[in-house]
Amino acid sequence: MVSCNSDKKKGEKAIEANPETSTEKTMTTVEKSIENTKWLISSLEGQDLTGEQEIYFILDAETNRVSGKSGCNTFMGTYTIEEGNRISFSELGSTRMMCPDLKINEAEVLSVFELADNFTVSDGTLSLNKAKRAPLAVFKKAVVSNEPIVEKYWKLKTLEGKEVSMTDNQEREVYFTLKGHNNSVTGFAGCNIMQGVYVLEEGNRIRFTNMATTLKACPDVDFNEAEFLKIFEIADNYIIDGDVLSLNVGRRAPLAVFEAIYMH
Known part of the structure; x- marks a missing residue:
């Protein structure tokens, strides 16, 4: 309408x-x-x-x-x-x-x-x-795109303290990007494409909502996609140190750690 x-x-x-x-x-x-x-x-x-x-x-x-x-x-x-x-x-x-x-x-x-x-x-x-x-x-x-977390390609490095590497049958590496113009999240979760919405607040607070994925099945990919997607349900703050990003909940050890990748 x-x-x-x-x-x-x-x-x-x-x-x-x-x-x-x-x-x-x-x-x-x-x-x-x-x-x-x-x-x-x-x-x-x-x-x-x-x-x-x-x-x-x-x-x-x-x-x-x-x-x-x-x-x-x-x-x-x-x-x-x-x-x-x-x-x-x-x-x-x-x-x-x-x-x-x-x-x-x-x-x-x-x-x-x-x-x-x-x-x-x-x-x-x-x-x-x-x-x-x-x-x-x-x-x-709303806090918008001048934040260093926005408009970057964040490649997953560790998940719940365990190092992550791309498997042979995996289509591409696991990553996410935050778009500043419409506060959207896009990325790849290991098997499926994901998208959603984020909100940034003072004190490096972050919330993800309406996260959804495609419904592709990847039985040969040895990666726990559900565990990765859970990060976006519970993360409530982040820390950036140079090109390294940690998504956290409370003051726990990082849920996941990412590295900024720059395309040439």
Whole structure:
């Protein structure tokens, strides 16, 4: 389902007849600062959602389109920003995946964009509001691709303390890469291609969600793919030392150690 474009134009300018004395109504720096940024939800109608399934949205300043994830499904639409931190969204289109284990009511998330008519932003926190009532939802700015873990090819070196080498029948080496533009994870798990979503937080915290693989069977490959994929379920922090990356849970010994490989 695809949403309709709004008739309004963001940052529409009012120009006087005399160009020498013209004045323009333009968006403030604060208004512009919310665009081209990934905003992760932290609360919904006062309920803390930190650490739950990833819910986010991004405003594309070039196309005036909003896109995001409401917990299970992705959504899209258009938006308009006007003076005084006013904002409005078109009716949103959404995918229709069924996620019976989802703890969040996606309809409530989407209703935020239906109801919101203004926003406030301060210290990396964005609130979408209706009139002057309490925030409908609060979002935090996501940490993005300037982190050294992002946009690198990480080759697996050790798994649960044991060295890993590529077997004769293995299609390629085990690795993963974090993409900065859409917070996606891609990689190869020993037999199957894998993909998912990641979130980086302060203090080298990391969370992986929606990890999935192809369903190929590789009976001749001597590698415990399930053990490797389990890493992405439980890892909650990382350490980088030069070109060496450790994925960890708590303060335990590393779950897995990777080496950055540079392609020429």
